[in-house]
Amino acid sequence: xxxxxxxxxDSAIQRIQAELADLAPSTRRRVFEAFALAALGxxxxxxxxxxxxASFKTEEGDLRANDLQTQWLREHHNKMERLALQLNxxxxxxxSLGEQLDDRIQSDAYLDLVRRAxxxxxxxxxxxxxxxxxxxxxxxxxTRICSDDVVRLFIDWLDHYHESHFAVVREVFQHPxxxxxxxxxxxxxxxxxxxxxxxxxxxxxIRDLSTGGVIRQERDTNVAGQFLRRxxxxxxxxxxxxxxxxxxxxxxxxxxxxxxxxxHYTMNEVVARIDGSPHT
Numbered sequence: 001x002x003x004x005x006x007x008x009x010d011s012a013i014q015r016i017q018a019e020l021a022d023l024a025p026s027t028r029r030r031v032f033e034a035f036a037l038a039a040l041g042x043x044x045x046x047x048x049x050x051x052x053x054a055s056f057k058t059e060e061g062d063l064r065a066n067d068l069q070t071q072w073l074r075e076h077h078n079k080m081e082r083l084a085l086q087l088n089x090x091x092x093x094x095x096s097l098g099e100q101l102d103d104r105i106q107s108d109a110y111l112d113l114v115r116r117a118x119x120x121x122x123x124x125x126x127x128x129x130x131x132x133x134x135x136x137x138x139x140x141x142x143t144r145i146c147s148d149d150v151v152r153l154f155i156d157w158l159d160h161y162h163e164s165h166f167a168v169v170r171e172v173f174q175h176p177x178x179x180x181x182x183x184x185x186x187x188x189x190x191x192x193x194x195x196x197x198x199x200x201x202x203x204x205x206i207r208d209l210s211t212g213g214v215i216r217q218e219r220d221t222n223v224a225g226q227f228l229r230r231x232x233x234x235x236x237x238x239x240x241x242x243x244x245x246x247x248x249x250x251x252x253x254x255x256x257x258x259x260x261x262x263x264h265y266t267m268n269e270v271v272a273r274i275d276g277s278p279h280t
Contacts, residue, residue, distance in 0.1 A: 151265070215254065
């Protein structure tokens, strides 16, 4: 059986140049140029990738023999494709939101958020997390729900939390009042033993999100919004002999108000225009 033919270096150059051409802001309004440059300039490997592209033709013979460098170029070509797709999606959402975004997108404060966010995008391990970062960048440009300081906190959360954390977050936000048992049952099938690693991991996820201010146990409030203390109940009879289960089914969890903003910015495609009307 004959080996499949390998693409020539010339065809590789053409594919890469086509991807780079998609990023060129000449087809967009000038306002997107600063946004694209801020995103590209924040990712360390982009400069080396562009330099490698420039030398690809002049050092064609060496690259043909240097298989390691060719593999590096191919790997980063795939990364550039994902980056180009993400930037184009955000640019299209900006265009649909209208010209009232121009000042916001070109502001130093917003461009600082873009640089910080795309550094996190580059470190993301999954496509879902990269999509959350893209949503955050787009929504931060068109939504004025919280301050830029809070948006920076959301970027840190995206950078820090694992996809397992976000699975818990999605369930609590989609079904407020879910207990640990309900959360685990939706994400997984069977309940493990309390002394298994899966139970330890689940406790860790709940603890991380609770101490981080993303979710909390449901509490009653007074008319001023102050949380009421729970009345202690005296137990009759002997005290329980086992500790609370990692999958207890009595204490409901809800998103915090800060967590609701995080969910709005990162995990849905719906943003509010600056003039107040919704847009998907």
